[in-house]
Amino acid sequence: FGQGLIFGLGTVIVMCMSALEVQAGTQSVGDFVFINAMLMQLSVPLNFIGFIYREIRQGLTDIEHMFDLLDVPQEIVDKPDAGPLKVSAGKVEFRDVHFSYDSNRKILKGVSFEVPAGKTVAIVGPSGAGKSTISRLLFRFYDVQRGQVLIDGQDIRDVTQESLRAVLGMVPQDTVLFNDTIAYNIRYGRIGASEEEVRKAAELAQIGPFIEKLPDGYRSMVGERGLKLSGGEKQRVAIARTILKAPPILMLDEATSALDTQTEQEIQAALDLVSKGRTTLVIAHRLSTVISADEIIVLKDGQIAERGTHAALLRQQGLYASMWDRQREATEAEERLRIARESDEFGVIVRRRTSEVS
Ligand SMILES: Nc1ncnc2c1ncn2[C@@H]1O[C@H](COP(=O)(O)OP(=O)(O)OP(=O)(O)O)[C@@H](O)[C@H]1O
Ligand SMILES: [Mg+2]
Structure with a gap:
């Protein structure tokens, strides 16, 4: 100036x-x-x-x-003799895992479970129970303090991080996008993918029509960390990215939490398609999305409180059953309100409620 x-x-x-x-x-x-x-x-x-x-x-x-x-020194370093991870079937196992971010507050206190090759295991539980921590440990963003995390019988601390992360695909709770085009962000799943493959993945993740409607289409910039997209759109970009990567082991951390029920159902169908035949670990708040899982693990205060299939857990009448009941009530109330809004009764209900309050 x-x-x-x-x-x-x-x-x-x-x-x-x-x-x-x-x-x-x-x-x-x-x-x-x-x-x-x-x-x-x-x-x-x-x-x-x-x-x-x-x-x-x-x-x-x-x-x-x-x-x-x-x-900045790296906290997690490969062992000098670390070889590449050899994945045959893709079995994931957590064996008596203890973990804490700070030494004075334990997050996981002896968690053991197994995801058999090609099966789907769901982790549910209250907020702060340590669900996302499990996904971070699987990616080896942190090392466990006790116990082991194994993939096909190999401790993930004995293999290179590069080979480990190559076989894992993740739709995280908070997707980070690069300040670049949508196409670039989707292609990040597999850098060499062709234009056609990117389009197909976006289509499968139910975000294709949205992108096509944008003035610049696939060349639209997403903004710093993806701030020009809504939470649900970001999530779908992350899903498209993972579909493109097509990894043998899949990790979904509340992959559909930011979506409305309609879109969620559509994406769930796409995710079911992707996870077919792949070892999948799902973290979910909405229990309706994990009914079909081969095993459901209820995590509470860093420990496994209950485990089993949906039907078995309901029969137990424990924590899972009470969570299920509460969510069903909430969904039913939401549904009633929606129906009421669609037919013209909404005004009546509101008036009735208002008179009750007064
Ligand atoms: N980087 C970190 N440093 C210290 N503590 C952390 C860190 N990340 C998470 N925590 C703590 O670990 C606990 C478990 O976090 P985690 O993200 O695994 O919860 P979660 O089960 O995924 O919850 P939500 O359902 O809300 O996503 C929380 O109490 C959190 O405060
Ligand atoms: Mg979480």
């Missing part, structure tokens, strides 16, 4: 001086035009120098940040 101001003012002064000279007859109009052209030719390269200077300064600052980042 200062540079522009100085140059603008300078030009005005010099042109005024030249104009006065022309008036006095000491300069010709040709001189006036000549001075003007000179100044214009000077201003462009001078501006450019200012621009380059700023860019270089910014670049140096960024490099400094980058080296600071590179200096």
Whole structure:
């Protein structure tokens, strides 16, 4: 701004001086035009120098940040003799896992379960029970303090992180998108995928029609961390990404939590298709999405409180059964309200409620 101001003012002064000279007859109009052209030719390269200077300064600052980042010691490092993970069937096993983020607060206290190859196991439980922690341990974002996490009998601490993460696909609770196009964000699942494959994955994740309606289509920018998309849209981009990656082991952390019931059902169908024949670990709040799981694990305070199939757990009349009842009541109330809103009774109900309150 200062540079522009100085140059603008300078030009005005010099042109005024030249104009006065022309008036006095000491300069010709040709001189006036000549001075003007000179100044214009000077201003462009001078501006450019200012621009380059700023860019270089910014670049140096960024490099400094980058080296600071590179200096951060890695908490999880591969063992020197770590080999690649060999996946045959894709069985996942947690064996007596103990874990805490801070040493004074235990999060998982001896969790053991197994996801047989090709089967689906669901983890449910109250918020803060440690469900997402289990997914982070499977990805080895943290190391367990006691016990083991095994894939096809191999401890994940004995294999390279790269090979481990290559076989895992995850739809996380809070999807992180890159500030790039939608197509790029979907293709991130498998960088080499063709345009057609990206389109197909988006179609399967029920986000294709939405993208096509955008003015720039697949080239639309999603904004920093994906802030230009709604929560449900972000989730569907993450699902498309995972469909594209097609990993042997799938981890869904509340993959459909931000969606309305209608879209959820459609995506659930797509997810069922993707998880068919794949080892799948599902974390869910809405129990209706895990009814068909081969086993349901109820996690509470870092321990497994109950386990079994949906029907068996209902018969037990324990924690799961009470969670199920509460959710069913909530869904039924929601459904009644929706029906009432659609038929014209809504006003009647509201009036009745209002009179009850008063
Ligand atoms: N990085 C972290 N550092 C310290 N504590 C953490 C960290 N991440 C999670 N926690 C704590 O660990 C506990 C379990 O977190 P987790 O994310 O596994 O819960 P969750 O079962 O997935 O809950 P929700 O259903 O709300 O997603 C929480 O009490 C949380 O406060
Ligand atoms: Mg969670």
